[in-house]
Amino acid sequence: MTKERMYKYLFGPIPSRRLGMSLGVDLVPKKVCTIDCVYCEVGRTTQLSVQPKDYIAADKIKEELNHYLKHNQAPDYVTITASGEPSLNANLEEIIAFVKQNEANIPVCVITNGTLLNDKKVREALSKSDLVLPSLDAATEKVFRMINRPHKEINFEAYLQGLIDFSAEFKGDIWLEVFILPGYNDHKEELLALREIIQKINPDIVQLNTLDRPGTIDNLRGATQDELQKIMDLWQLDNVRIIAKAKQSNKTIFRSDTKTAIKETISRRPCTLEDLVSILGLCEEEIDRCLASLAFVKGFEKVEQERGVFYQIREQ
Numbered sequence: 001m002t003k004e005r006m007y008k009y010l011f012g013p014i015p016s017r018r019l020g021m022s023l024g025v026d027l028v029p030k031k032v033c034t035i036d037c038v039y040c041e042v043g044r045t046t047q048l049s050v051q052p053k054d055y056i057a058a059d060k061i062k063e064e065l066n067h068y069l070k071h072n073q074a075p076d077y078v079t080i081t082a083s084g085e086p087s088l089n090a091n092l093e094e095i096i097a098f099v100k101q102n103e104a105n106i107p108v109c110v111i112t113n114g115t116l117l118n119d120k121k122v123r124e125a126l127s128k129s130d131l132v133l134p135s136l137d138a139a140t141e142k143v144f145r146m147i148n149r150p151h152k153e154i155n156f157e158a159y160l161q162g163l164i165d166f167s168a169e170f171k172g173d174i175w176l177e178v179f180i181l182p183g184y185n186d187h188k189e190e191l192l193a194l195r196e197i198i199q200k201i202n203p204d205i206v207q208l209n210t211l212d213r214p215g216t217i218d219n220l221r222g223a224t225q226d227e228l229q230k231i232m233d234l235w236q237l238d239n240v241r242i243i244a245k246a247k248q249s250n251k252t253i254f255r256s257d258t259k260t261a262i263k264e265t266i267s268r269r270p271c272t273l274e275d276l277v278s279i280l281g282l283c284e285e286e287i288d289r290c291l292a293s294l295a296f297v298k299g300f301e302k303v304e305q306e307r308g309v310f311y312q313i314r315e316q
C-alpha cells in the first residue's frame, strides 16, 4: 500500500477509459503545451511552446516512479502524459527507458497531441514505448486553428506528415484519437477529409472521443452517442471505436490515502463525485467527507455542468 505520500509527478492509478488501471506520469507542468485546445480539461495553455526543455528533471520523476512501484501493485499501464504536451519534456526517452529497464512487463503508453512528431528526435523517443495515442481533430488548417489554437511555429501540413511518418516507422500500436466537437469539426466535408487523412496515417485503432468535462470556453457541448454513431456510419472504417465507459480492470489497486489521492486527482482535472468513486473505488460518503474537508484548500472550486457538479483545485 502507498505510504501517505503526495506525488508531484505521478497520479492514479486511475481506471482509464482506454487502458484499464493506468498510472499517470506527468512530464510537464500545468500548463505548457504546443497548442491550446478549446476543449482542454486541464485549462488554458499558459505557456505555448514548441521548444523541448528539461521542464521536470528526469531524476525527480524516476525517484517517484521507484517509490510507487516498490510500494504498490503493478498497474496495467504506465501512461506518460502531462498537464500539457509530454513530448516537450526533453527527458521523455530517458523516462520511458527507465520504466522498461525496471518493470519490463508493464507496457508504456504515451498520450501526445502529435504536433512534434515531425521532429525525428521526438519520433525516436516515442519509438521506445509500446503504445502511442496521438490526436487529430481537424483535416483542414482552418478547423485546426479553431479547435487546437496552435503555436505560431506549428505548420499544419508538417504535423500531418509527422503523424504519417511516425505511424509508418513505429513497431508498437497507434490508437489515433479524434475529438468530435459539434459545430467545429462535425460537418460532412471536414469529416470526409478527416477520413482520408486517417487512411493515410493508418493507425491500429481510431478512437472517437468527445467532451464530458468543462472546456476552456463557454457553449461547448459533447457529441451524443447518436452523432458519434453517424460519423462511424459515414466513415465505414472497421477500426473506429467510440470511447465508452472505462474499461474494467481485474486489478484492485485503489489508494488508501483518500484525501491525498482526491487532491492529486482534482488538481489535474475537474471530476464529479461519480468520477471520483470510480477512480478511487470508495463509497460516495467517504469521498463526500473528504471533499468537505478540502473545501478550505486554496483554489478549491465546485462548477455546475450538464453532467453534474465538478470539483477542482485551481492553481493560485
Ligand code: SF4
Pocket: 033, 034, 035, 036, 037, 039, 040, 041, 042, 045, 082, 083, 084, 085, 113
Ligand atoms: S493537447 Fe492536450 S493538454 Fe494540450 S491543450 Fe490540447 S487537450 Fe490540452
